Amino acid sequence: MVDPHPMNLSIPRWHAIRTLVLMRCSGFVRISLLTLILFLPSHPLLAQSQRPLSLDPLKALTQYTHQVWETGKTPLEGAIRAILQSRDGYLWIGTQEGLYNFDGERFTVYNSVNTPEMKNSSVYALAEDQEGTLWIATRDGLVAYRDYGFKRFSVKDGLTSNSLLSLCVDQQGALWIGSMGGGVVKFVDGEFTPYAFEGDLRFGTIWSLCSARDSSLWIGTSSAGVACVKNGRESRYTARGGMLTDVIRTIAEGRDGSIWVGSHVGVNRIKEGKVSTLSSKDGLSNEAIMQLFVDSQGSLWIGTGGGGLKRFAQGKLSSLTSKSGLTNNSVLSFLEDREGNLWVGTADGLNQYKDEAFTTFTVEEGLSNDAVWCSLEDSKGTMWLGTNSGLNRIQRSGIQSYTMKNGLTNNTVRALCEDSKGTLWIGTYGGGLCELIDGRIVRSNLNRPQLAFVYGIFEDSRHVLWIGSSDGLFSVVEGRLKRYSSSDGLAGNFVRFIRGDHTGGLWIGTTEGLSFFSANHFTNYTARDGLSTNSMMCSYEDRDKVMWFGTADGGLIRSKGALFNSFTMRDGLPENTVYQILEDDLGNLWLGGDRGICRISKNELNDYAAGKIGFLSTMTFGKKDGLKARECSGGSQPSCWKSKDGRLWFSMVKGIAVIDPRNLKINTVPPSVVIQHLLADNREIRFSRRGVLDAGVTRIEFRYAALSFVSPQDVMFKYMLEGYDKNWVSAGNSRTVTYTNIPPGRYTFRVIAANEDGTWNFNGAFASFTLRPYFYQTTVFTVCMVLVVVGGAAGAYSLRTRRLVRRTHELESTVTRRTDEIVGQKDALEHANKELSDLLKELEEKSKQLEVARTRAEEANQTKSAFLANVSHELRTPLNSVIGFTNIMLKNKAKNLKEQDLTYLDRILENGKHLLELIEDVLDLSRIEAGRMDVRRSPVSLEILIRETIAQIEGKLIGKEIPIIAEMPSPMMPIETDPGKFKQVLINLLGNAIKFTEHGSIRVRVAVDQVTRRPARVDIVDTGIGISRDQQQLIFEPFTQGDDKKTRKYGGTGLGLAISRTLCELLGYSMEVQSEVGVGSTFSILFDLQSRRSVYADQESLRKDQRMASTRERQPRDPQTVEKEIKEKILIGLQPFSHGEWAHMNINRVALFGRNLNESLSPRQYDRFRAALSEYLVKVQPSIARIAQLFQIVHVDPNLVQTLVFHADELGTVAGALSLNPRISEEESQRFEAEIPKHVDQLLHAFRVLREMILREFQCNPGELLQAILEERTASSKAAQIIYPRPLSAKNPRTIGTNEDFARMIELLIDTPLIGRESASDRRELYFLVRTAGDRWMMEMRDASVTLDSSVWATVFEPAPGGQPERGLSLIPPILAKYGGDICIKGTVREGGTTVLLRLKVAV
C-alpha cells in the first residue's frame, strides 16, 4: 500500500501545525489560511479509511468495546423497544416509559407527564420521514415530533387502532403504521388509508414492517405469515410455504436483498422467493426472536427473548449474554449509528458496541491466561504467545494451549525464540528452557539453576543461541553452554534482552546497563556514560539500522553506534517506561509502556534529536481504542511482534492487543453539532435560527453538543460569537458558554466540534440573534416613528384637506355666481378666495415637502424630537393662514356675505381647528410612544389634582346641565405621579364624559387601599350614551371612536383615549372601561394591578379593618402593619419637602448616595458605614439620635429613586412605642407624628454631613479594596481566573481617589472583553499587584491569557471615535486623569502569548 501522504506528517503534528498557523497569523491572512485549511482533508489518513467504524464481523463479539446505560442507574426507564438516530444526529430511545432524547451525555425524557400528546408513555416503534418528522408509535396513538412540537393522531384522525406496534417509512416517503388488531395503515399527504390485504385477512396485529431497497414493503402479520407488497401486488410467505410459523415478530433486510424473518420459534430467510431456515445446525436454538437487524457490514444481529444477543456473520453464529456485560438477555431493539456504533436496547438498558483500532484477545476469546508476556510468529505463520498459564498457539481454527500437562517445566512463559532449524525455544519463569520439537514440548538438557528464570533467547547470525536469565548470559555453541557474568565484563548479571545488530554484534540489556558484545569483548554503556537510566527493558533495530532501547524509567534511547540519545517525558513522550518497541511500515515507532501504547514518528524523533524541532508529538492508545487494560508487559522477549501481514502484536497484562497500523479506524464522521439551549438571563429562549432578545439582557448562555457517540467525552469544541469574538475560542470539552454584558446588536453564535479523532465539523451550528437595544436606541425605531408620525399626520391631513378643498370649490363657485351682486366687495372677496385656494394648494404642497423633510431628517440623522417639532411647525404655519383668514372673513359677515357663505366659512374654521387638534394629538401620541415624554414624578395630593382638573374643564360644560361630582375618601395618601401627565389623562377622560353625556351626572370617584390609605383607583363615571361591548375593545386604538354615526356629531380626533391610555401606561398605571349602551360608561385608572384585588371589601380588607379597629384599643398590633403605616407617615412627612426645590434636591442626593454606597462598598464596608452612621447620629447630633433609633436605611427602592425608603424599627423602639405603647398618650404620639417632617429634615442634614465624612473616611486602601473585589469576583466568576497575591499588603498607601473610582477601574479591567483572546482555555489569568514607588502608588495587572501586542493594548484605552459614548477600557483614562495618573503599558512577548503589564500610576 502506498502512503498518500508524506511520512512525517503524523496526525498530532499536523494538528499542531494548524493550531500554530491559526495562532500566529492575524486578520486577513488568518481568514484566508483558515479557508485554505477548510479545503484540505480534515485528516491525513482520510484516504485510508473512508468508512465509519462499523463493527468488523471478523472480530469476536467480546472484542468490541462495550458501554452500558442501565435503567435505573441512568435516566432511562423501561424496556427499550426502539432506537433511532434522527437526521440531526440525536439518538431517540423509545421505552415502555417514554421517549428519550440522547446527545451522548444527557437524556431528555418526553412522557405523559410532561408531554400531553404522549397520552401513553409506552413507545413501541420510531421512524423518521423524509421531512425530518419523528414518528412515535405509542400504545395510545401516533405522535409526530418536529421542531420542538408534538402532535398526536388517533382513531379520530383515521387510524384503525390507537395501540400501535410498528412503523416504517417506505422508499416513496409514505409512513406505514402497524397496529394491534388494526392491521396496517398508510399515511401519506396527511391522510390515513388502511391497507387492504388480499384475501380474507382484514385487520390483525402487525409487529413488524420493513421497507426493502427494491421498494417492496414487508408486513409481518400475526396470523398469516409475511406479506410482501410490491408494485401494488401482494405475495405471501406462510407456514405452508416453508416458514417456521405464521406468527411473525420481526423482519429485516439483508445486504444482499434477502429478507430475514424472526418469530418466536426462530429465523427464516427469504431470498429470491425461496424460504430457508436458520436452524440449530447454524447454532440457533429454538429461541424466541424479538428483533432482527442487519448492519452495514452485512452482519445479522438477532435479539432474543432471553438468550441474549446473537450475531450471524461469515456463516457463523456467535452470541453474547449478560455474562459478558449485556444489560439483559432480552434484546429488543437495534441501531447502527452514523459512526458505525451498534446500539442494543434490552429490557434493562442500553448497550453500545464500538469497534476500535485494537483487537484484543483475552481469556474470553480462548487464551489460557490474560497475562501475556511474549509473542512470536514462527516461520510457518503460527502465532505463539507466552502467558502466565502456558504457551498459546493462535491459528485461524482456534487457540491451542500448552501447559505443564503438555510438558512445560513452568506455566509462565517469558521468552520465545525460533532458531534457524525451526525449533521453538521456550524460556520459562522458574523452569528454565523448553524446546518445542514436532509439536511436542521437551525440557531442554541445557537447564541449570542459573538458567531457571529466562528473560530472553536469541540466535545470532552465526547460529549461536544466546540465553539471558536473571543470573547471567549464556551462549550455546555446539550443545555446550557457556556463561558470561559481570566478572567477564557484562554490565550486569540480570539480563533482560539479547539482540544482535546488523554489524553482527550483540546488544545485551541488563538492569545495570547496556553491554555491546563484539569480538569476544563487552563494551558497557551506563548512566555514567550519559544514558538516561541503567535499567534496560527492550530493544529494536529499525529498518535504517538504528538501534532503539526501551528502559524502565529512562524513556527511549536511540543508539547510533556509541552515540546515544534519550527521549523522555520531558521531550514529549507520554511516559518514561518503554517495555516494547515496534516499527510499522509507515515510519512510526510504536512504544508500549505502563500507560498504554503510543505511536511516534521516527523522523520526528530524529529531527528532535538533531534539534530541528522543539517538541515531539505522539498519538496514544488506551482503553478507548480497544485495549482491555493499558499496561503492557515488560521484561520478556519478544514482548511484541510484527507479523508478516504487517499487524503489530503487543503483550498486555490483559490479553494480546493487535493493530493493523495501516487501518487505524479513524473516526472520519464529522460530528453533528447542535445548539440546544439559549438562555437569556437564565430564561430559556425557545431556540430558533433567528431570535430576538429583549433589551437589557445581560447574560446569554449557550448550551451546545456534538452528536458523536464514539467518545463524547473526547469531543472538542470551538465557538465564536460573531460580532463580538474576533476569533474562535477553544472550549475544550465544555458544552456551555456564557456571555455577559454584550452590547445591543446582531450576533451569530457559531460552534464547531471535532470528534475524538480530530475530525472537525467546520460547518458546525449557528444561532443568529439580535440583542435589542432599548427601543429608543434604535435607528430603525426612529425611522419607524418618523414614518408613523408623517403617515398619520399626512393621512389625517389629506383626509381633512380633501373635504376642505371640496368646500372651497363650492365656495369659489358661489362667490363667482354672486360677483355681480356684490360688486363693491368683489375684488376683496376674490382676492381672499384666491388666497384661500392658494393656501390649500400650499397645504398639499407642504405635505409633499413633509415627505422631503422626512428624508432630510433621516439623512441628517436629526433627532426625533427635532423632527416632530418640525412637523408641527410646518403644519401650523399654513393653518395659521387658513384659520386666520377665515376668521377675518367671518367677522366681515354683516357686510357682504350671504348666509350660506357663512356656513361654509364656519365649516372651514371648524375643520381647520379640528386639524390643529389632530396635529397636536398625533404629535403627543408619537412623542409618548417614542419615549420622548419624560416622567417627572413627585408626591401629589390626588384630591387637589382632581379638583383643579374639574375646575379647569368646567368651561366645557357650557350649555349642559351636568354636575361633576368628586367623591374622595379621607384620609388619603398622596400619590407619586407626574401631575401634568396625570392631569392630561383626567382632562381627556372628563372631556370625553362631558362630550358624550347629555343628562345625568359625571362622577369622579377615588378608592383607596383600606390599610395604606393609598389611592388605588380613580373611576370616572358618566351617564352618557355608553359604548357597546364590541366597541370597548377598539376605543383605545388611535383614530377610532365609538359608533361612527353617533359620535360624528360629537367631534374629536379619536386620539384622546389612545393618548390617555398610553400616558397611563407610561406612568405605570392601567386603564379599564366598563360600559352599557344608553346607561353610561366608567373609565378607571388603576394605580397598580394589585389594587384590583385589594381595593374592595373582601375577607382580607375586613380583617385589616378589624386590626385598625383594635388599634384604637391600644392592643399590640401586627408589626408589619405598623411598619407600613409609619412608612406612609414618613412619606407624608417628606411631601412638603418634595415640593420645595431645596428639599427635593436633598432627597435625590441622599437617595443616590445610599444607592452608590450599596454598590461601591463591599458588604463589610457597608456594615462599617452603617455602624458609623448610628455612632455619628448618637454622638454628633444628639437631637436626632431618636431618629437614628427610629429609622434605619434598608435600601433604596430602585423604582422610586427619588424617595428614600425608611424602615421603621420594630416593637420596643420609639417608633413602636408611639403606636403600640399604651402608656404613651395619643396626643404625645400625634405630636411626634407631626414632628416627623422636622425629623426627616434633620436626618437629611445628617446624611449630608455623613456623606462628606464617609467620603473622607472611606477613601479606600487599594490593597484591601482590590482584595475584596477580587475575592468576590473569583467566587462568582467562572470565566476569569484571577490571580493576586494573598493577602494583599495592608500597608499599601491610601489612594486619593474614592473607592468608587478605584473599584470602577478594577472592574473595567476585569470585565472588559478583550480582543485577541486565544489561549487554550477560556479562562483569563490576571495578576494584580498594588504597590508604591516613591510618591506614587501603582496597580499592576498582567493579563497572561491575552495574545495581544502591547501597541494594540494601548489602543483599547483610546477614547471612542467620533463622539460615541465611551465604554470599556477607554473609561479608565478619564478616571485616572482626575488624580493626575497615567497608564503605562509594557508588553512582554513570550512563547504562546503576550504578557501585558498595565501600570496605573497615581501620585499620592
Place this chain on the structure above:
Amino acid sequence: MKSIAVIEDNKDNRLLVRSLLSEFYAITEFETGFEAFQGFRNSVPDLILLDISLPGMDGVEVLSQLRNDERLKKIPVIALTAHAVSGDREQYLAAGFNDYIAKPIVDEDAFLQSIERWLTRTP
C-alpha cells in the same frame, strides 16, 4: 397710533397679521432679521412680533441682537411662531421673549390682549 414691527418670512402670515392689526396699529413688515435691523435704524417700533424660523438669522438670534442694542433692548418682543410642541413656550420665554403666541392664532382676542398688555407697559 402705536407701531408694531412684524418680522415674518411667510407673506400670508404677514398679510394675516396686518389684516388683524392694521385697524389698531401701524404695521411695518420685515421679511428677515437683517431687513428689520435696517428698518429700525430709521424708526423704532413700540412692539415687535417675531417669527422664530427666519431665513439667515433666526428669531432667537434676532432677539439677542435686539437685547444687546441699547436703542432697541427695551422693546417688547412677542414670539409668534409655529414652534408649538410642549416645552417650546417655556423655552422661548426663557430665551427672553416677553410673550409667546403659537400659530395658528386660534384665539384672536388673546392675541390682541397680549399685544395691548405689552404695549401699555412701554413708557
